Amino acid sequence: MRQSHDYGKLFDNSINLKRLFFEDLDVEKEFYLGPIAAAGENLYVTWTEINKKDGTVNSFLKKSSDRGHTFDANTVAFVNVEIADVKAIKNSVFVVATSSIVDHNVLFFTSRDNGALFENRQDLTLNSKLVEGNIEMTVSDDDVYITSQGTYWAKQYGGAIFRHSNNSGNSFSEPVNLSGNATVSIVKLAHDEKNLYVIWAQHGGSDGDRIYLRKSTSNGESFDEPVRLSSAKSSYFPKIAVNDKGKVFVMWAQADAAGLYGEIILAKNSDWGNTFGAPVKLATSKYDLFGTYIETQPNNLLYVIFLDSVYTPNSRNAVYFITSINDGESFEKPVDLNQDGSFGIVNPRFAQFQNHIYIVGDTGSQYDSSIFFITSDDLGETFNRSINLDDSQNTEKPIDFKETKLENNTTTNHVNFQSLQASQSKCTTSNLGVLEACSMQSFLFLGIFTSAVVGTVIVISTITLRRSTQNDL
Numbered sequence: 001m002r003q004s005h006d007y008g009k010l011f012d013n014s015i016n017l018k019r020l021f022f023e024d025l026d027v028e029k030e031f032y033l034g035p036i037a038a039a040g041e042n043l044y045v046t047w048t049e050i051n052k053k054d055g056t057v058n059s060f061l062k063k064s065s066d067r068g069h070t071f072d073a074n075t076v077a078f079v080n081v082e083i084a085d086v087k088a089i090k091n092s093v094f095v096v097a098t099s100s101i102v103d104h105n106v107l108f109f110t111s112r113d114n115g116a117l118f119e120n121r122q123d124l125t126l127n128s129k130l131v132e133g134n135i136e137m138t139v140s141d142d143d144v145y146i147t148s149q150g151t152y153w154a155k156q157y158g159g160a161i162f163r164h165s166n167n168s169g170n171s172f173s174e175p176v177n178l179s180g181n182a183t184v185s186i187v188k189l190a191h192d193e194k195n196l197y198v199i200w201a202q203h204g205g206s207d208g209d210r211i212y213l214r215k216s217t218s219n220g221e222s223f224d225e226p227v228r229l230s231s232a233k234s235s236y237f238p239k240i241a242v243n244d245k246g247k248v249f250v251m252w253a254q255a256d257a258a259g260l261y262g263e264i265i266l267a268k269n270s271d272w273g274n275t276f277g278a279p280v281k282l283a284t285s286k287y288d289l290f291g292t293y294i295e296t297q298p299n300n301l302l303y304v305i306f307l308d309s310v311y312t313p314n315s316r317n318a319v320y321f322i323t324s325i326n327d328g329e330s331f332e333k334p335v336d337l338n339q340d341g342s343f344g345i346v347n348p349r350f351a352q353f354q355n356h357i358y359i360v361g362d363t364g365s366q367y368d369s370s371i372f373f374i375t376s377d378d379l380g381e382t383f384n385r386s387i388n389l390d391d392s393q394n395t396e397k398p399i400d401f402k403e404t405k406l407e408n409n410t411t412t413n414h415v416n417f418q419s420l421q422a423s424q425s426k427c428t429t430s431n432l433g434v435l436e437a438c439s440m441q442s443f444l445f446l447g448i449f450t451s452a453v454v455g456t457v458i459v460i461s462t463i464t465l466r467r468s469t470q471n472d473l
Contacts, residue, residue, distance in 0.1 A: 028052050034059065039088035043068045044115055046083045046095075057100035059083040061093075063115045076118060081107055084135035087144075088115075094169050096124075096137050096146055104131050106148070110169045124163055126175035129153045132161060138189050142168045145220065147187045147198060150177070160187045160200040164220035178214050178223060190240045190248075194272055196220050199229075199238045199250055208233025211252050213240075215273045229267045229276060230254060236290075243296040246272040247327055251282075251294045251304065262289035264306050268328045282322060283308075283334055291317075291361075293348050300327045303380065305348045305359065317344055321359070323380045335383075343372040343386040355379050360389075360459050373459060389459055 034046040043064040050057050059078040064071045081097040088094070093115040099105040105128070110120040124146070126132075132148040139145075144165040151158035159177035178198055187200040196216040203209045211230040214223040234255035241249045248269040256263055264283040269276045282304060283289065291307035301323070308318040320334040337359070338344070345361025352358070357376040363369075371389040376382060 034083045035086045037086045037088040037093070038067075039090060039093075041065060041067055042088060042114055044086055044088055044093060045071075046086055048082050055100075056080065057082050059097060061086070061095070061115060065114075074116065076115065078109065078118075085137040087137050087139040089139050089141075092168060093118075094137060094139060094144060096135055098132065098135070106132055106135065106146075108146075108169065108172070120170065122172065124172055124175065126150070126161060126177070127152075130158060130161075134185070134187060136187070136189070138191070140191065142166060143219065144169045144172075145189055145191070145196070146172075147189045149184050149187050149200070151183070157181045157183050157204075160184045160198065162189075162198055162220065162223075166219065173220070176223070179212065179226070186236075186238055188238060188240050190242045192242045192244060192246070192248075192272070194246070196223075197240060197242065197248060197273055198223075199240050201236055201238055201252070209235050211235045211238045211250065213250060213273070227276070229279065230265065231279070232257065232263075232265075234259070235265075237292050239292050239294045241294045241296045241302070243327070245327070246270060247296075248273045248276075249294055249296065249302065249328055250276075251292050253289045253292055253306070256284075261286060262308075264289050264292065264304075266294075266304070266328065282306075282331060283320065291346055291348055293350055295350050295352075297352055300325060301379070302328050303350065303352075303357075304331070305350060307346060307348070317346065319343075319345060319348065319359075319361075321380060321383075335380075337374055337383055337386075343370070343374075343388070345372050357383075371459065 028051065030050045030052060032048055034048055036046065037044045044061060045064070046059060046061045048057060048059045057080065059081055061076040061078070061083075062071050063074075078095065078097060080101045081099055083095055083097045086093065086095050091112060091114050093111040095109040095111075095118065097107045097109070099107055105123055105125040108120075108122045108124050109118040111118045129152050130150040131153065132150045135146065135148040137144065137146050146163040148161045149158060150161050159182060160179040162176045162178050163172050165172045179200060179202060182205075183203045184200045185203065187198065189199075190197045194217065196219060197213060198216075199211060199213045201209060202212050207228075210228050210233070212226045212228055214226050216223045229250055230252060232254040236253050238250060238252040240251075250267045252265055254263050254265055255261070262285045263281055265279045266282050267276045267279040283306065285308045287309040289306055289308055291305070293305040295303045297303065304320075304322040304324075306320050308320060317338065319337040321337055322334045323332045324330060325332075344363050346363065348359055348361040350357070350359055355378055357380050358373070359375075360371060360373045362371055369390050372386050373389050374386040375384050377384070
């Protein structure tokens with residue numbers, strides 16, 4: 001973990017979470033850090049412990065009350081479970097996990113005292129034969145939404161699973177399989193003031209690999225019929241973004257009909273998800289396109305990030321950034337942030353504060369612990385040189401980016417946080433799938449925090465400790 005107090009120009013020395021949490025590593029146990037969450041000044045870090053002798057799995061949560069400068073002495077233990085996701089809002093902390101002893105049951109824990117005690121434990125399992133992975137949680141006021149991809153034991157199909165609580169996690173509605181019996185991956189949820197939107201990639205059968213969307217106008221009580229957004233039979237890695245004006249954007253990567261080119265496709269909608277126009281092709285490459293990311297911002301801004309596996313001078317992926325200033329009606333020409341091949345990322349994450357844009361990503365390799373960080377001070381018109389935040393990779397002093405005059409801001413402090421959910425499934429066999437699914441083997445979670453008052457930027461990466469002896473961030 002590293003912090004910057006000047007909008008990402010210089011970073012403090014890294015805090016090694018491995019050494020902080022595991023002073024006496026037991027050779028009979030394996031540890032890996034898990035999801036992280038933030039609310040106000042509070043930061044919550046989780047990890048899982050596996051006993052190599054008997055296979056028991058336990059997870060733990062630790063809290064910092066000062067944005068990661070120090071951590072409380074108290075550690076919360078979750079016995080016989082593996083934490084899948086954690087979210088925090090105000091004084092509440094929510095944990096969704098899977099049981100390691102009872103058919104991988106989906107469990108939900110709630111704390112109402114900033115993570116000190118977790119007294120409400122619920123079993124949310126839909127079917128004891130359904131193994132759920134890629135579990136993600138979204139929290140908004142009193143609503144808690146949980147999505148996952150499921151696979152039935154000894155079957156090739158499962159479904160896109162949805163759960164909802166409208167009373168801040170005190171109880172949940174019955175789980176719903178939105179896709180029916182199908183093989184799915186990358187289930188994502190977004191919401192605006194009127195609707196919920198769930199998308200997923202559906203695989204196999206005569207339909208091939210397609211992107212689907214279902215909308216709810218009743219806050220998840222019921223859903224419209226599925227809408228197929230993609231026409232190509234090889235569509236992967238869907239991402240979704242919405243804004244407060246009723247516009248919905250769904251982006252994915254696909255192979256062309258001949259299987260010769262990779263394409264980045266955008267489907268957009270301007271009437272709260274009712275009708276989608278013909279998808280728009282944002283990019284084409286002779287190589288695989290992956291690592292898709294899309295973000296809406298105020299003032300009609302829309303940002304798109306994607307990666308191209310084209311060979312750069314140092315065999316690094318091209319990192320393309322595209323801006324739209326009119327809510328996706330038109331797009332600027334893609335800008336390769338890695339023209340000189342000086343850095344390589346596979347899992348881009350994005351954060352913005354005022355005119356400042358931050359992009360961070362890892363290499364996806366268990367042999368390279370680099371974390372590359374790049375900034376723009378003019379809403380993406382130009383970008384500064386990348387910096388490697390991994391101390392073990394740096395032999396020089398931190399790079400001092402160009403000076404930029406910044407206006408003082410005295411508004412109420414808030415923290416924005418984005419986390420990268422680790423893939424629980426094995427690497428897929430498709431060319432596109434390998435790049436994203438396998439890239440999770442080294443860096444499981446990556447987060448960016450931005451503070452509106454002091455310009456603080458916090459980057460946390462959590463490394464699979466049993467695979468790395470580097471100085472973990």
